[in-house]
Amino acid sequence: MNKKLLSLLVLVLPFATFAQEVVKKGLDEKIDQAFGNATGWFVDFIFYQIPFSENIKIYWVLFPLILGATYFTFYFNFINFKGFFTSIKIVSGKYDDLEGRKDHNVEVAGAVFTDDGDNPDTIRVEGHTGEVSHFQALTAALSATVGLGNIAGVAIAVSIGGAGATFWMIVAGFLGMASKFVECTLGVKYRDIESDGTVFGGPMYYLTKGLKAKGLGKLGKVLAGVFAVFVIGGSFGGGNMFQVNQAFQLVEHITGGESSILYGKGWLFGIIMAVLVGIVIIGGIKKIAKVTDKIVPFMVVIYVAAALFVLISKYDMIGDAFLQIFYGAFSPEGVVGGAVGVLVQGFRRAAFSNEAGVGSASIAHSAVKTKYPASEGMVALLEPFIDTVVVCTMTALVLVITGNVAAENASLNDAQAILLTSGAFASVISWFPYVLTIAVVLFAFSTMISWSYYGFQGWAYLFGRTKKMEYAYKILFLVFVVIGSAASLGSVIGFSDAMIFAMMVPNMIGLVLLAPKVKEELNKYMAAIKSRNTQG
Template sequence: MKKYLLSLFALAYPLFTFAQDNEQSIDQIIDEKFGDATGWFVQAVFYQIPFTDTISVYWVLFPLIIGAIYFTIYFNFINFRGFFTSVNIVRGKYDDLEGRENHKVELEKSSFTDEDDNPDTIRVEGHEGEVSHFQALTAALSATVGLGNIAGVAIAVSIGGAGATFWMIIAGFLGMASKFVECTLGVKYRDIAEDGTVYGGPMYYLTKGLKSKGMGGLGKVLAVLFAIFVIGGSFGGGNMFQVNQAFQLVENITGGEQSFLHGYGWAFGVVMAILVGIVIIGGIKKIAKVTDKIVPFMVAIYVAAALFVIFSKFDMIGSAFAAIWNGAFSPEGIAGGAVGVLIQGFRRAAFSNEAGIGSASIAHSAVKTKYAASEGMVALLEPFIDTVIVCTMTALVLIITGFVDPLNPPANDAQAILLTSSAFESSISWFPYVLTVAVVLFAFSSMISWSYYGFQGWTYLFGRSKKTEYTYKVIFCIFVIIGAAASLGSVIGFSDAMVFAMMVPNMVGLILLAPKVKEELNKYMSAIKARKS
């Protein structure tokens, strides 16, 4: 496989150097033609419902927010009352409930016969999963913690003011309930092959779960739609966009147009593609081993730097929180007023933690467990870490350092990253270099996790042979190079639309299958109570 990858890169090299020499014409032609063909889809997904002359809301936010509120109430505020239980699960406190220690796979075959449930959840061919609770959490976090936390927050507080932070936090707490539901279903209805490889995610719980409720036809249609959307999203938003933004920041920090890297995006892409290829060949186990080291390390570095900036200006902390609270309900000088601030906060939180999109359930479904709800509980920590902690830290740094100007917000993610970098630099002169490394690592971890998401959709549509596996992974690596070398706005816009289109089939399944999740939750909580007694 490695030789196959290297030979493909060698064959592709002349094409990319030619593309670099003719960058403007090729990029513009592809961008224009692709935009003409797919513009209708992008406009449909990101259609904005006008409320007033100054306020328009993306329609995709409504099902995400309403769904999160519904799940919060339906599961009796599991996002709050289950928090410490979730932490204990990650710590391994309840491993003995699995009949094993230290997340070792138990070699027993299932005697489970209830056709209404999925025996894959318990044991199939002596396997329960591939990764630990902690590894599943970091693998999913690696796809969400990244540019959205750095660039997205800067855009939110620049447009919506400090008050947008409050609504981001609220959206993060609500999103915890959505993550709990989709990741519980991901484990409950997963497939486990004879060699122990796990295949899971919305494709499987839409198919199996809705079939158990007599809606098999609807389930298959929704599953196929989701698989198509997740493949498209993996190539674009989870790949090309990530490497493109990472290269732009590296180029900027090394001198911009005067940088020795200027015009060599393809070379940066080749290096990243080789690194990505080496990791994703090993599947979810290799991905998890990388992410469970990168993600905690980079989140710790980022949060530590943010806390340093915040406490270096400790006299302004009180006024920053006052600005967040007052701005959330009575903003002054912000376009759209309080409603506009609320929308910015919810929008950026949804774009950052992807709660309700369904993508994270693919990574979480690979966990070693026989209690589906145990991983749902672990998953609810994801929006808390991603949005409530990391996004809030970024917002506080921007507010305290004074880098919030609603009259002059950043025009795009690249400018937003530089704005955040400047805010940190005002207190830590060398931090832009650390942030550059962080962005590259966040982009790298996002790419390897999204490769797994797209691969799961790919195998659902085209089968599980080695040929289909290598075909997808080679295509994914080639798109890494293209993403670094080109500026294909329409392609990336289309892929972002596909990511949020995933929400439509997924949310239908979550609502219909919520009672199944409640059964799993009751089963797991009963096991915990029995253990304590």
Template sequence: VRGDYDSYETEGNVTVSPSVATVEGDNPDTIRVEGAGEVSHFQALTAAVSATVGLGNIAGVAIALGIGGPGATFWMILVGLLGMSSKFVECTLGVKYREVNAEGTIFGGPMYYLKKGLQEKGWHRLGKILAVVFAIMCIGGSFGGGNMFQVNQAFKLFEHVTGAEQSFIAGKGWLFGLIMAILVGIVIIGGIKKIAKVTDKIVPVMVVMYMLAVFIVLGLNFEAIPSALGAIWNGAFNPQGVLGGFVGVLIQGFKRAAFSNEAGIGSASIAHSAVKTQYPASEGLVALLEPFIDTVVVCTLTALVLIITGQVVPGMVLSDEEGVLLTAAALESGISWFPYLLTLAVVLFAFSSMISWSYYGYQAWSFLFGRARRTEYAYKILFCCFTVVGAAATLGAVTDFSDAMIFAMLVPNMIGLFILAPKVATELKQYKNVIRKKERLEG
């Protein structure tokens, strides 16, 4: 992530995999040979983290604790740790099978490694079917969970802290959505380079902002932390805790536009495909930090705040909006003006998630409909229109359907990950050998 191994990218001969050869008229993946790319390791990580660290960490944790009590936290941590391995596999494959057009724009993600990777195995038809299914679901997910749901929840919290029904913006979701759509449109017209330049500034700020609020509340209630940790451990192995943990993680997934950390969904590999590297495994190693940051760190700290402040009582059934408001109330117990800080963080979380998901959706759109400028702008204009609709509407079944499409992305993606896992092992071995060789020469 810090770039300590970047110098290894530009020296020595790179063994090119068969996937570099032209497939059905596609441009050869010369990018793997030239060591080119569009964004740095850090920018690729922040672009992907911006889509995963979001409302699931704020509202989803409250919902999980409501279902399963403090013990649910243990199972969220476990799922986060296991998710690091699937994230490594899918992001390594994303880089390995990516493509580049004549202008140097990169196209990658599950659509490409499903199609080309399975073709190498002799399963051309299956690969093509899985790739098309994934692309369709990804487009639906980008409009719904990755866009409409994000802006809707950001508007609800903004409306709440500015006076609820007496707020100056009460009932004017379309106005909030229009402003967000304009801001999103300005960023996404510029492509992944522009997105990365925004996210590598927004993500650290919003995470630090949220963590600051959390740490102050934990600091003010320092003596209660040991008992909270004890409650998490003791509650982890009763049936209610197990149910809450797994169901809670699913809720974060379905209702927050992806699983809390998107591990196994395949979406993050689209952002990571644009990295500047010759070695796919190098980006896989960077990518596995995401579930750790998102679930193990951020979700755990949120859970501790909710447990210590007594906001969540086991057995509570919370709606999405109630989950956000409960977390706001927990932070308010530390310092009265923290809900305003949280609102700013939530708006930034929603904004960064939306611009990253617009990129995911466009990549899937271009896989199905081609890479012409006209099709690109058609998708981006449509995406901005859904932003306005999302803020103004009561989502209901529309969002449920869209979130189900995101979950459906998991099915073709996981099939591909299991089949192509040996390819990832080979890439990791090659990269480790390069590092050992360089260190021997330098030593």
């Protein structure tokens, strides 16, 4: 392990000097501008806003996400609500004994397998292998979503859409639970498992194998290939460079700004983060899960505890805050875009935060140890609840109670929005900005290690599963950590953010077409639970 890390660092370190020189000469801004000119059309297309009136413009990508989530909510009979407590029981291990049963009819000697669209090799080993537990899969996926979007994104939402945007964020979170259930059930059902137990899963596999079983093999291959390209691009930018760039900006600010010892030394911060990320990602999903199952609960508890402290300190204002949220959702005053504008801001920031329908989470969840795909789908539906309904709502309440929803904040960028949230907490807990800085660095770190896994899965799908290809990807990823921390690469990050949301297009097509398969798996798992409860 140490030799592998040393080899990676030897290859990465020269890029630190390069990044430093690039920043000194201002080449990063020139590169950024040139890249923006070349790729602007793609970003403009993905984030095109359909004008409904003079003040109301809605991103088209929200329509398939919201409509898809609503469709799955009804198709699965409100699984996002009815399955909530069952999901908690699964994570707590109450139904682990079900995994000991044989659920697949496999005759190895005669090479006869049940033909339900699964890879025969997957069927053979799926009932007793996997790489991580339900809880670890949940935290690995959560670590990629709980982060800067919950801090900066919420601040932007309430600054533009007012307190009422919080209501629609909560609604979007509940709807997104259904999308997460569908994509993560499919991730487990159609995963591939190597002879050494390594799992390869995600939309690339359920699009190819699932659609092939429905006689749509060519469409499946095209959609899977497109998704793989998008997830690789998204991992380098939105899942990597953006994270480390924003974390460094906050660290630089909290340590003195222009007088900080780190001022202008983003490359140094990048090297430190690259070393830490490298140590984890060399070990694959098992090592990633061991880190995230400790970091994520810690981060969420600290952040929510601080929010609760603010709310308790201002308990007399909580009732008024909820009234502002509810009233603002339907009867906003002085807010950009009116009622529809408030709804759009809420749904937009929720979608950006929890990534329900994008397909990324199914990659982490596919590595779970289970033979019931629907069990992991039910675990996954907790993600948008924790990410959006709990963490985002807490942030919004703090901002509303402390009065940080003024219209003059409507043009905030992400870095400024983090400072706005930090200031809101600091108005009650003077020392909290230091804790928030640590939380943001941990958020960024955990997001990077999880997105490195997502990107690698896309990379392996396109270029093969050899060790040479694996380390080629990981070296590139660590290089982008250093560059992202040191340089101003707004267009590059904007492009990769667009790629993350472009993942939604091939993924959502597959989810709708394969929904009947998910219903079969859900019925199978619920029947197993019912049988267990009857026997017990």
